[in-house]
Amino acid sequence: MAETNALPLVELAEQFAKLPGIGMKTAQRLAYFVMGMTENEAKAFADAIIKAHKTVHCCKVCQNLTDKDICPVCSDDMRDHSTICVVETPKDVAAFERTREYKGVYHVLHGLISPIDNVTPDKLKIKELLERVNNTEISEVIMATNPTVEGEATAMYISRLLKPLGIKVTRLAFGLPIGGILEYADEVTLYKALENRNEI
């Protein structure tokens, strides 16, 4: 931002620029937009940041983000508490909930094992998962991490911890995405689709 700009405006733009996917140019545009808000609107925006940060924390059971002690999914008696879907982030929980098909519960790891980024298993919510598995009756744990190197490694690591406990561990199916075109599928996806073919 040119030096002719007011310092508080530059500071606000710098705050916006810290957000993921927001460059300095967009950050400036957002800062100018905030200047055009009414005082109440600006206050509501600032308050929402503080409030979300203060009141939202991890669910005691599944580690998903919630403003309650135990999140709505974990406290719902209608759900199957013996099936745990293990995901990387709270966003993944939201994605599964949008399918409206999954009736089990979740466990959020808050990351994936990645030695290169200095993320070791002890930094994830893995011991909480083991505790949960030990203290409640679990029939199946679904590893629903992303099909990436880190996702596969984490799924493998956790499954090796759970299998000796006699728990059924499953992995999401990989294959062609619905609506996808075979011609444009990458080799690994196509190979997986071929390998995991089903009888019709």
Added chain:
Amino acid sequence: MAETNALPLVELAEQFAKLPGIGMKTAQRLAYFVMGMTENEAKAFADAIIKAHKTVHCCKVCQNLTDKDICPVCSDDMRDHSTICVVETPKDVAAFERTREYKGVYHVLHGLISPIDNVTPDKLKIKELLERVNNTEISEVIMATNPTVEGEATAMYISRLLKPLGIKVTRLAFGLPIGGILEYADEVTLYKALENRNEI
């Protein structure tokens, strides 16, 4: 956001979604990012919004945004105060300042005449410009609004107010952008470039 998400998180995402160019999906991502901030970082972000909104206002002279009574450009004795560059927004001032070539001062209209959006001349800082022109010695007013219908109309409207006062009113040059390729220039730009050709 799925209903499983904590309400304060949904509310924060809704605040982000009000910003220009930020859809609901990006807003959710930003809200999750804020959750990952430390408490101090979140507080600094919220404070920057409040502070910018409270301390930044229009310069008494040129109407550009500033946290002082009179902005740095208007209070700079080294600049040519008899040349006023009239622009639509504070962003345009920043753009001209980046050229490091313009030595005059500015006047920010905070909008363009646009009857369809219910923006009439009295909603812009036009009377402040006329006052300024009447009270100080001005040799030239440069109309630097965008080359759009609204920009042209506003430039024309203001020039008709200023010309009877015996003030030289100029308009930015339109032509091929530097580094542009002739083949891809639109017809109007090419016509303007031809019309405004200079002897070499």
